[in-house]
Amino acid sequence: MTEIADWRPGLRLLRSALRDTGSPALRLAAWSAVEAAPALASGWVLARALDQGFLNGRPAMGLAWLALLGVLYTVRAAAERAAFDPLAHIVEPLRDELVRRLVHGTLYAAVHRVRTADATDVSRLTSQVDAVRGIVGALLRTARPLAVTLIAALTGLAVLDPLLAVVVGVPLAAAVAVFLVSMRAVTRRRQLYLAAEEEVAAVTGAVLAAGRDITALGAEERAARDVERAADASVTATSAVARAGAVRTPVILLGGHLPVLLMLLTGPALVQRGGMSAGAVVGAVMYVTMYLIPALELMTGSVAGYWSQLRVLTSRLAAASDTPDEPGPLSAAEEPREGDLEVHHLTFAYGPHAEPVLRELNLTVPSGDHLAIVGPSGIGKSTLAALLAGVEAPLHGTVTMAGQPVKAGRVALLPQEAYVFPGTVADNLRYLAPDLGTEALDRAVEAVGARELITRLGGYHAEITDPAGTLSSGERQLIALVRVYASPSAVVVLDEATSHLDMAAEAVAETAFAARPGALIVIAHRLTSAARARRVLLLDGEHPVLGSHTELGATSPAYAALVGHWTAQAPRPAARP
Numbered sequence: 001m002t003e004i005a006d007w008r009p010g011l012r013l014l015r016s017a018l019r020d021t022g023s024p025a026l027r028l029a030a031w032s033a034v035e036a037a038p039a040l041a042s043g044w045v046l047a048r049a050l051d052q053g054f055l056n057g058r059p060a061m062g063l064a065w066l067a068l069l070g071v072l073y074t075v076r077a078a079a080e081r082a083a084f085d086p087l088a089h090i091v092e093p094l095r096d097e098l099v100r101r102l103v104h105g106t107l108y109a110a111v112h113r114v115r116t117a118d119a120t121d122v123s124r125l126t127s128q129v130d131a132v133r134g135i136v137g138a139l140l141r142t143a144r145p146l147a148v149t150l151i152a153a154l155t156g157l158a159v160l161d162p163l164l165a166v167v168v169g170v171p172l173a174a175a176v177a178v179f180l181v182s183m184r185a186v187t188r189r190r191q192l193y194l195a196a197e198e199e200v201a202a203v204t205g206a207v208l209a210a211g212r213d214i215t216a217l218g219a220e221e222r223a224a225r226d227v228e229r230a231a232d233a234s235v236t237a238t239s240a241v242a243r244a245g246a247v248r249t250p251v252i253l254l255g256g257h258l259p260v261l262l263m264l265l266t267g268p269a270l271v272q273r274g275g276m277s278a279g280a281v282v283g284a285v286m287y288v289t290m291y292l293i294p295a296l297e298l299m300t301g302s303v304a305g306y307w308s309q310l311r312v313l314t315s316r317l318a319a320a321s322d323t324p325d326e327p328g329p330l331s332a333a334e335e336p337r338e339g340d341l342e343v344h345h346l347t348f349a350y351g352p353h354a355e356p357v358l359r360e361l362n363l364t365v366p367s368g369d370h371l372a373i374v375g376p377s378g379i380g381k382s383t384l385a386a387l388l389a390g391v392e393a394p395l396h397g398t399v400t401m402a403g404q405p406v407k408a409g410r411v412a413l414l415p416q417e418a419y420v421f422p423g424t425v426a427d428n429l430r431y432l433a434p435d436l437g438t439e440a441l442d443r444a445v446e447a448v449g450a451r452e453l454i455t456r457l458g459g460y461h462a463e464i465t466d467p468a469g470t471l472s473s474g475e476r477q478l479i480a481l482v483r484v485y486a487s488p489s490a491v492v493v494l495d496e497a498t499s500h501l502d503m504a505a506e507a508v509a510e511t512a513f514a515a516r517p518g519a520l521i522v523i524a525h526r527l528t529s530a531a532r533a534r535r536v537l538l539l540d541g542e543h544p545v546l547g548s549h550t551e552l553g554a555t556s557p558a559y560a561a562l563v564g565h566w567t568a569q570a571p572r573p574a575a576r577p
């Protein structure tokens with residue numbers, strides 16, 4: 001089951017995404033103060049209406065006071081309407097900012113760690129951003145008036161009669177304290193509940209997807225048990241949330257109804273002794289019943305719900321928009337560090353009991369090298385690429401550069417699926433080198449052979465609004481190639497990153513990378529890619545072989561077979577009619 005998320009990164013994300021909303025926040029605060037007018041004055045006005053008007057034989061005076069109350073409610077309605085504008089100016093930019101950070105985080109992960117930018121992940125996260133926007137909006141619409149109402153009603157009560165303010169204030173403070181303490185448990189249980197719900201969905205989804213295999217293996221009972229276990233856990237978590245929520249009733253009784261009872265019990269005696277007017281007692285009861293009890297109900301009900309949902313959602317978004325502090329998009333000012341990429345006794349398996357994909361591999365890729373890695377499908381080429389880039393960690397052995405374990409950023413890994421995000425062409429190209437000048441960018445574009453594409457897109461400042469819809473896979477690859485070419489990474493690993501380019505375009509790009517300072521490693525899927533490289537590493541079973549294309553062609557039957565396979569697959573010239 002999912003661990004309880006730490007709320008602090010989520011809070012930090014929210015706070016920094018709301019950083020530039022100072023001016024609408026001030027306007028919202030001002031309208032809130034106006035909205036609070038009836039909550040501040042109503043009990044006091046009602047007391048005047050009774051004491052000076054209705055109980056004093058002057059109903060006209062009483063009605064005049066009540067008319068004032070009517071005016072205050074009208075003012076509140078106008079203020080509530082006016083508050084929508086600053087509220088929108090807080091909530092809408094929040095959405096944009098969160099989406100921006102999310103895309104940044106996802107792109108970072110895609111470029112540096114090959115946590116593939118799965119479209120469903122992105123759309124799930126985007127809908128979570130929408131949910132956060134909705135919840136922040138709802139909180140600003142409910143929790144904000146709630147807070148001002150509480151303050152205004154207590155202030156009004158204190159002005160009306162300080163003694164009554166104490167009679168109301170003490171149980172109210174105790175109730176709020178009990179509620180805040182219980183909130184922790186409620187939020188925790190809500191998180192467990194959400195995790196349990198997700199577990200049910202995951203287990204059920206997996207069982208349904210594997211229906212045929214489960215039947216074939218006769219594992220129906222076990223699958224049913226798994227689903228049942230997840231469902232039981234979800235039922236337990238749901239009851240726990242319900243039990244934790246039960247604290248709501250005693251909180252409202254303590255903070256709202258007990259003060260009314262106390263006032264009704266002590267009020268008549270106080271009035272008789274002349275210490276307090278009847279109007280003041282009725283006014284105080286009005287403050288409590290019209291404002292404080294509804295505020296408590298709101299606080300313990302929907303506001304608490306919004307709050308815990310916000311905590312859960314923002315901690316997830318914080319994790320997805322995370323970009324590590326340390327390599328960051330490398331600055332163009334940093335020179336590529338010269339140095340050999342060294343692989344010593346590298347062994348790697350996907351899981352503790354899995355058969356190793358790579359075993360005891362040794363390899364040195366000197367700066368300036370151009371190495372092609374070839375081998376049959378599934379032999380471990382992509383796995384080795386990920387290990388060389390520091391995206392996967394060795395099970396045994398080391399991958400080092402200049403004596404240090406490799407880390408993402410120093411070695412750039414470009415996978416087959418190129419990620420282009422909505423934004424300008426320049427944003428996309430400069431992603432790994434934000435400070436890169438236009439001339440250097442021009443050189444990268446020319447070298448990789450992307451000039452025609454950039455011109456067709458409308459230049460560096462052109463917006464790409466729908467990358468998946470408007471760019472072909474090959475065009476996305478070209479953009480990603482320029483991005484990595486322009487980066488300061490000392491070693492570039494192209495893992496089928498030119499697979500959607502035609503042979504001529506692939507040759508231009510690979511030649512450019514080979515001439516770029518540093519080393520180039522290409523996972524080759526065509527004969528031409530291997531033939532261009534200075535050296536070829538053939539992964540084939542237990543014994544990888546290293547040599548030039550010509551050497552391997554002459555000495556390795558496995559390589560000769562692979563070359564034969566590639567040649568058979570290569571496009572033939574069209575037959576003459």
Ligand SMILES: Nc1ncnc2c1ncn2[C@@H]1O[C@H](COP(=O)(O)OP(=O)(O)OP(=O)(O)O)[C@@H](O)[C@H]1O
Nearest residue numbers: 350351357375376377378379380381382383384523
């Ligand atoms: N994430 C993973 N979890 C478990 N096994 C994996 C994972 N990724 C790859 N493998 C397995 O590791 C082996 C090597 O895979 P890898 O993708 O590195 O091969 P490859 O040579 O790049 O193949 P191809 O040429 O088809 O892309 C394969 O048997 C593959 O099924």
